[in-house]
Amino acid sequence: MNQIHTRRLRRALIAPVAAGVAACTLGAPHAAHADSARPDWLGAVVAEAGVDLEVVDGLTMRPEPPEMVLPVQDYRLTAHYGSAGGYWSSDHTGLDFAAAEGTELVAIGDGVVTGASYDGAYGYKTVIRLEDGTDIWYCHQSTQSVSVGERVSTGQVVGAVGSTGNTTGPHLHLEVRPGGGDPVDPEAALAEWGLRP
Numbered sequence: 056m057n058q059i060h061t062r063r064l065r066r067a068l069i070a071p072v073a074a075g076v077a078a079c080t081l082g083a084p085h086a087a088h089a090d091s092a093r094p095d096w097l098g099a100v101v102a103e104a105g106v107d108l109e110v111v112d113g114l115t116m117r118p119e120p121p122e123m124v125l126p127v128q129d130y131r132l133t134a135h136y137g138s139a140g141g142y143w144s145s146d147h148t149g150l151d152f153a154a155a156e157g158t159e160l161v162a163i164g165d166g167v168v169t170g171a172s173y174d175g176a177y178g179y180k181t182v183i184r185l186e187d188g189t190d191i192w193y194c195h196q197s198t199q200s201v202s203v204g205e206r207v208s209t210g211q212v213v214g215a216v217g218s219t220g221n222t223t224g225p226h227l228h229l230e231v232r233p234g235g236g237d238p239v240d241p242e243a244a245l246a247e248w249g250l251r252p
Contacts, residue, residue, distance in 0.1 A: 121186065122209045123164045123248040126193065127216065127227050130154040132252060136240040149192070149230040150241035150252065156225040158216040160193050162207040164248070171199050177228065178220025181213050184235070189244075192230035195222050 134151035162183055169190065170182035179196040197217025201207060218225045231244040245252055 148238040153226040154216045160214045168205045176221035190232040194228035
């Protein structure tokens with residue numbers, strides 16, 4: 056079972072429990088007056104659930120973090136963010152996933168394609184802007200499967216591993232750029248999203 060299906064199954068099993076915990080009034084001392092402070096969004100959830108729910112005073116429900124997946128499978132890491140050496144004009148700005156030529160690359164999360172073209176040393180590069188405004192660069196692709204303006208979903212194929220541009224072999228050079236700005240350490244960003252390359 057892949058990461059997407061595992062997370063969806065976990066969410067399907069946990070969501071009813073979380074809703075039950077949020078709604079539970081088993082002797083909660085302040086449950087009687089909690090309805091008067093019910094947020095509007097909770098009313099919509101209650102209506103959709105089709106059951107009478109009461110809010111337990113002091114319990115905070117946070118939205119579930121967005122579903123994220125690693126961009127490639129069957130890889131080995133060959134260069135990390137900040138590495139120095141003769142391969143780059145400055146310190147390395149991404150994370151390199153070596154994989155067989157043609158291995159599928161997938162969208163890390165939901166977003167919109169803002170770039171899909173050849174970009175010099177980066178080779179064929181696809182840029183996806185995630186819903187939080189973070190740009191994800193997929194570089195050195197052999198093929199690109201998406202177009203500028205296209206909405207993509209987590210796990211959707213966006214291209215394939217290649218060796219275009221400045222490379223020593225087929226790999227994905229992944230860059231993470233919050234707000235479309237300067238690159239940050241992709242390993243740290245992936246870790247924040249619950250992913251461990």
